[in-house]
Amino acid sequence: MAPPSSTRTVRALVAHGAGDVRVEEHPAPVPGPGQVAVRIAYGGVCGSDLHYWRHGRVGDFYLREPLTLGHEVVGTVLSVGPGATGAPAPGTPVAVHPATPCGTCPECRSGRRNVCRAVRYLGSAAHLPHVQGGLVDVLVVPADQAVALPDGLSLLDAAVTEPASVAWHAVTRAGDVRGARVLVTGAGPIGALVVAALHRAGAAEVVVTDVAAEPLARAAAVGATTTVVVGPDAPAVDGRTPDEALAALEVDVAIESSGSPAGLGTCVRAVRRSGRVVTLGLLPPGDVPFPGNLVVTREIELVGTFRFDHEIHDVLAALADGSLVTGPVVTHVLPLARAAEALELAGDPRRSGKVLLDLTDDLDDDTAGGATP
Template sequence: MLGCVIHGAGDLRVDELPVPSPGPGQALVAVRYGGVCGSDLHYWRHGGVGDFRLAEPMVLGHEVVGTVVSYGDGGGDGASDPLVGTPVAVHPATPCGVCPECASGRRNVCRDTRYLGSAARTPHVQGGFAARLVVPVDQLRAVPAELPLRRAALAEPLSVALHAVRRAGDVSGRHVLVTGAGPIGCLVVAAAKAAGAARVTVTDLLPQALAYAVVAGADKVVRADDPGDAGWPAEVDVAVEASGVAAGLDTCLRLVRRGGVVVQVGLLPPGPSPFAGNLVVTREIELRGAFRFDGEFDEALGLLGAEPALEGLVSAVVPVGEAESAFGLAGDRERACKVLLDFGG
């Protein structure tokens, strides 16, 4: 089978890989689509994400959907497991279940989790960009009948966005600012609107990216490099930083109201970053991190089924054999929002 494997910075290959077999408690999935994420791009460009560095070749990808092919011993009874042939989305995390975080219901920050396509541990956790994927059965989610697989491929990044909005607290009736109109930022818009936000303003440097934010439901978009833009709010109730740059966090801290909440979901570059910490003190701003997700995955599938317009965030679908061109397109924010690899089912 074909798989998309990163061997080092700038060394992305489509390799022939052995077809895996499911063991007890596992399922074999025929992958149809895999979404190219910002972390995949970091592995491709830099050989790592933050402090996680490649030490061996690794199959990339954690945003995958497909169809159940078979089960290992004892699986696939149809009562609790999706039947063979069922379209499914794959939850990419396997928490340990025993650490203090898991025990307290915060499995998304499990200290010993396994996450598809991650170099956080060695041996690395191989990812889902392969024609066939074996995963624990309890990580399968049947895709609702009304939800096409192409749109369902947004479930993982939408889950990240839903978790970020949840970390902000109650946003109903609030004005929410989102800095960064990449795939996560745009999906934060959709998540905030679904949670009852009265108004969502989005900032970005690129008009093409801001156009995708409008597709996701933004009420106002603002060029981040234009201080004279009339769309800038005087203040907002909640701000979500999704650009992954220090300037975005600075904007959030300066525009959120006194006593407001800022959620950082974009991963900043490694090392120290400039930080307007005095504003956190003098305005009693609550700064909260948001990392991955847990139960939001099921919520994301429901929201995608109810919001067909979100499929407009998918810019292109590229055959896996052209993976490098797909990564190049996904990394060009003037041309694309979310790019999917097509494994052919």
């Protein structure tokens, strides 16, 4: 983190442990060499933020010190540190790419920076000290992580850039989906954004499953052609259980975005022989059962997808020209002062899709120092 200013403070949403998240005042940061300070306008509440709030951990990563949450942020460049040649000028609206890859590992050198083995990601407890997140009034990042918005794209509409880029990358991992029949398991914000990306990419049919009807309605609003409620109490589909009906689909591609072993099993059973299953949702820690023999006997391709890299530029362009429809995914925009309510809402998929925090109030524009390069 950049050195703090001694005279001004900013608000930050900080997790101290399970069930303990606070809005705090912190010293305002200033950009160092090669960095920019971004006045954050909006930040999305992600599933990882919910895990830190509820459990004090995400998978194998535990809170070992207070952590500022958030990595889905957009804002306006406030100031530029020395030597940040080519950085967006002060006043430029930007989306923040949350990853700082090492640039030297084999993955980075081969163009797979999204799986960098030493990456630092905003709002993550994977390292100690933790990488502090973006739900703060002023965020300092390397200049190349502040990506200027295309003309005409508002900060509010750009607030889904990070999760939409995750979804976009997942769809690229699926291959050419033009004219394809695709299954998406899980209609949370990421699943719905996968649907939007599939629709834009030309999928002919997009079938979406979820345990609740409300998320499925949002998926339908962004391009799902068929929605199916699943679970033990789900209604029959054409006289069959939902699982039987899905297994009969023989889709070309299945994208698992629920993060559940049951969803992965559904994908493997529903995809056609020699089809592809893309695993996007993070499964519970440890080994999980799934119908692996079907992968063998049907020669199914099973591929992972993790975060994103340069896709952020394509996503911003698609948001700007309207070809990537994401509006129905965002259901609530609350001020930072109501962060506790925002977390509760984001944790209830029947009541909400993507929940945004609005940080545009209560801060002047002279909070972080710096100079133009």
